[in-house]
Amino acid sequence: MMIITIAPFPSVEYIYDVDFLEPNCAINSKEVSLNILSKGIHSAQIIKLLQDEPILLSMLGGFAGKYIKHYLDKSRIKTDIIWTDTETPHKMRILLGDTNTYYLLKRDETYPFDKEIIKLSQKLKAHIKKVSTLLLSGYIPPGTTPTLFREWIKEAKLHNIKTIVCTGQKDVLIHALEETPYALMFTEEQLNQLEIATDSKEAIIKALIPYLKQGVHYIAVYLKEQGALMLSKNKFCLIEPPMSLNKIISNSASSGAFLGTFALGINRKYEQEKFSKMCLAAALAANCDVNKPICSRKDIELLSKKVKIKEISTSLF
Numbered sequence: 001m002m003i004i005t006i007a008p009f010p011s012v013e014y015i016y017d018v019d020f021l022e023p024n025c026a027i028n029s030k031e032v033s034l035n036i037l038s039k040g041i042h043s044a045q046i047i048k049l050l051q052d053e054p055i056l057l058s059m060l061g062g063f064a065g066k067y068i069k070h071y072l073d074k075s076r077i078k079t080d081i082i083w084t085d086t087e088t089p090h091k092m093r094i095l096l097g098d099t100n101t102y103y104l105l106k107r108d109e110t111y112p113f114d115k116e117i118i119k120l121s122q123k124l125k126a127h128i129k130k131v132s133t134l135l136l137s138g139y140i141p142p143g144t145t146p147t148l149f150r151e152w153i154k155e156a157k158l159h160n161i162k163t164i165v166c167t168g169q170k171d172v173l174i175h176a177l178e179e180t181p182y183a184l185m186f187t188e189e190q191l192n193q194l195e196i197a198t199d200s201k202e203a204i205i206k207a208l209i210p211y212l213k214q215g216v217h218y219i220a221v222y223l224k225e226q227g228a229l230m231l232s233k234n235k236f237c238l239i240e241p242p243m244s245l246n247k248i249i250s251n252s253a254s255s256g257a258f259l260g261t262f263a264l265g266i267n268r269k270y271e272q273e274k275f276s277k278m279c280l281a282a283a284l285a286a287n288c289d290v291n292k293p294i295c296s297r298k299d300i301e302l303l304s305k306k307v308k309i310k311e312i313s314t315s316l317f
Contacts, residue, residue, distance in 0.1 A: 001132030002053045003267055005260075006152065007040025008120060008138050009111060011089035012064040013252075019097050033289040035252060036068055039137040039166060042256025044077050045294045046282055047264050054260075055080065055131065057123050059116050062087035071290055080123050082116050111141045117148065124152060128159050133267040136176075137166035137185075137259060146171040153179040164263050166255075168193035177211065183218040184211060185262055187255045191221070201229060202316075205236060209317060218266065220276075222258045222283055230276040236314055237272060239280045242306035253294055257286035261300075277307045 017031040036042070044054040056079045060068055065088035072079050091106035128134075134156045136149050149172055153163045162182035167173050168190025186208075188198050197203040201223075208219050212233050221229040227240040261282040265275020281303035285295035 001267070002055055002130055003047055003133045003135060003263055004124065004127055004131045005040045005044045005047070005054050005056050005135040005263075006120070006124065006138075007038045007044075007056060007058045008117070008148075009089075009141060010036060010038035010041055010058060010060070010068055010138070011091070011109075012067060013037050013090070014092045015095065016092070017095045021094070021096065021103070033291065034067075035288045036071065036290060037252050038068075039252075039256035039259050040135065041068070041072070042253045042286065042288075042294065043135060043137065043260030043263060044072075045075055045253075046257045046260035046286070048075060048077050049294065049297060050261065050264055050300070051297075052264055052267065053078065055127055057120060057127070058082070059084055059086075059120060060088050061085060064088040064090040080127065082119050082123070084113075084116050086110050086113075086116075109141070111144065117144065121151065121155075124155060128155060128161065132161060133263055134161050134163045135166075135259065135263045136163060136181075137256075140167075140169060140172050147175045148172070150175040150179050153181050162266060164259070164266065166190070166259050170194055177214060177216075180215040182216070183220070183262070183266060184208075184216055185220040185222070185259050187222050188224060198223075201226070201238065201312075204229060205231065205312070205317060218262075218272070220258070220262050220279060222255050222279075224254070228258070228276070228280045228283070230272060230279070232272055234314065235272055236312040236317075237276050238310045238312055239276050240308040240310065241280065241284060242303070242308075253286040253288035254283040257294065258283040273309055277304045277309055280307050 013035045015033045016029040018029050044056045047054040059082040061084040089109045094103040156163045164183040165176050165181045166185040191198050196207045219231040230237040258279045261279045281300045284303050285299035
């Protein structure tokens with residue numbers, strides 16, 4: 001059965017790498033990349049790469065929206081798009097040489113109105129009987145109801161569909177938990193947004209155990225260089241990256257790749273250890289630059305063999 005991925009509000013980022021900035025002067029960029037900022041879109045890519053069939057639902061508009069649609073078509077991902085009069089958000093990031101300095105240029109962001117969101121919900125209802133897993137991620141902007149994910153989870157439950165939610169917005173998560181999604185995924189940044197302490201893995205686990213007690217089956221946490229956690233009612237796992245990777249390059253595709261592999265593992269009913277290793281391997285392999293493939297199946301398979309997994313005793317908590 002297929003997987004529906006909803007990416008309601010994606011955005012685009014242009015990145016220019018320069019040696020210096022000087023007013024009234026033409027400056028050559030050493031490297032230019034164009035990145036799509038959306039866990040939902042990157043998760044759909046990984047699902048497709050691993051030979052499953054995602055359906056991506058989204059709202060797009062303007063030049064950036066057309067570019068995203070072209071990119072999805074090129075990746076052969078099935079889509080059902082709501083076209084809006086609202087420009088899909090885009091920004092420009094200027095990286096200054098080898099320093100940590102950057103400049104971020106963006107316009108005031110506007111988002112689709114309620115009527116477009118209603119149309120998106122209608123598209124979900126139209127496709128829901130074709131799938132067995134629903135993947136919800138992305139930022140819900142101010143002015144949009146924070147109950148949106150809850151409503152979509154409720155619709156999925158009517159058809160016995162498993163829902164995976166990834167959000168760092170406290171009000172969105174609180175409402176989503178009222179319908180008890182099948183699984184949750186967090187990044188370290190999202191845990192910080194939720195005011196969950198990330199100074200130790202033990203602190204993270206203690207903070208997330210109540211969600212398992214509420215009926216959530218799996219909770220995944222992607223911690224970049226520190227690896228990942230995969231929690232279920234009866235088993236807590238720590239997934240560690242290969243020691244040979246001295247530095248892990250983090251990008252906006254990494255967490256999306258982790259999320260997509262997580263959904264795929266649940267959809268295929270893989271054992272916890274198997275999909276846990278695949279999730280971290282996909283995150284380590286993922287590349288955000290749209291001018292290059294996100295990664296290859298061979299990359300994920302090779303890294304999965306090198307990723308280490310350790311079970312953490314549940315009795316400690």
